[in-house]
Amino acid sequence: VAAVGWAREERFAEAGVGLALCLAGYLRWRRYFDDGIAVAQAAAEAAQLAGDRDGEAGAWTNLGNALKEAGRPGEAVEAHTRARDLFRATGDRRSEAIAWNNLGLALRETGQDEEAIEAHNRARDLYQAVGDRHREGMAWDNLGLALREAGRTEEAIEAHSRAGELFRAAGDRHGEGMAWNNLGAALQKVGRVEEAIEAYGKDLEICREFEDWYGEGQTLQNLAFAHEDAHRPTEARTAYLQAADAYTRANALTEATQSRTWAANLDTPTP
Template sequence: MSAEEAVDNYRRLVAVCHKVCDRALESVALNALGNKLDQPGRYEEAAAAYRGAAAIHEERDEERLLTTVLNDLGIALCTAGRITEAAEVHEREIELARASGDRHKEAEALERLATTLRCGRRRLEALEARVRAVGIYREQKDTWCESRALEDRGLRVRDAPRADRTKAGYTWVLANLPPNDAVGQEGRILIALMVMHARAGHVIAAFWSWASLTKTMWGLLDEGENQVPEQCFHTLMQLGKASLYGVHPVQALIALRDRLRRPTT
């Protein structure tokens, strides 16, 4: 049948299920209706159907199904241009994943939140959400998902020229930062991103990492952590010393000469 006929049938099914009080089947029908309406020009209707399904899942304490519907609802709202509502839906999804103890799903929800925030040009908040996802993937030792999240952040660590060198440099920076510094794991990841983006010449990406790190430091200062600037400066000094350790000036000058002599296109 055509898409319009399918939509009409699903609407009738929703009405019948509501009339006979079959809430479980009604939620399935609403979700299927949302999937059929998830097309250009009908995202508002799709969001309304997903909201109905989410309400039923919440009423029946079906957290796993609720998480799935919230994902679809957030994407539909984002596509419809309702960024604030979409971000709230993804934040609710993050809360559910955190409450259930599923760290991997929490990280995936954080990535979806970051994508939504970026669509709304809320770049700083998007970066913070993405960095939190990277931190969770590092805790879980999920290197593939961590590389994917870093790739979304603009760091070429997969399927790109010299990707291995970029990933090795990023890992090296994290390894040479003190593990118990004031800025925490997210701050350490931001420093590593800032260093690697600056090294690659991505000035704008490095600026956003620096801005997010500065915001984190100010937040800690507001909480009464007066030693934060000194400890962060000490962290950067240690990174600088580590980067200079073992460098031979003559070899560095020879490498610079060879790079300048290399033909360019």
């Protein structure tokens, strides 16, 4: 992280930008969002000074992702818009599709559901055009999230199912797990609780394979909601406490506390 800061010196610019792009996934995975923002900002400045438009666009992409995760979705929309415009100017259609996909996620966080749906559709169509079936799966999965937020749940179920098929075909186990979790949430929303519980179980197996503790916490929390819907408070309480443990391992202490509170509320009999 410190070394990326040296990228602002001309002689280190190229190496610094490359290092920043390599660090982005790890920093996101471990939820070091402040470091992610600092690294991406330094890389964007260095790439702009060096005239590296591809590197600059990649840095704006990583900055947008870090800003969204840090709870700053409005700034993330701006960053992903910059990235999209840069990729479009260089004629890189696959990377432009990535930018559309990320823009859709940020738009959804700001409540702009219809704009998010349009962005994910653009991403999906571009991925199809360049034959990138794996990333097409990502676009389908994110499209499903936006459709569910817009109240179009049956379409969301179809989108997440399609995403899961594409992830399996590409051998992306982690992506397949996310699709199972999102499918579970959509199924639960239309009252298909037992199918939702089955979907969450499949995602849990995959999260544990990857030691994706935050993802495990999210899925266990969703599983607890499903057990509550099915009037099984004991199973719900167990899932909430397991979610709290997973969130603690992920250093997501706010989420861990919330899960423990929900578990405690189930211990209190309703009058």
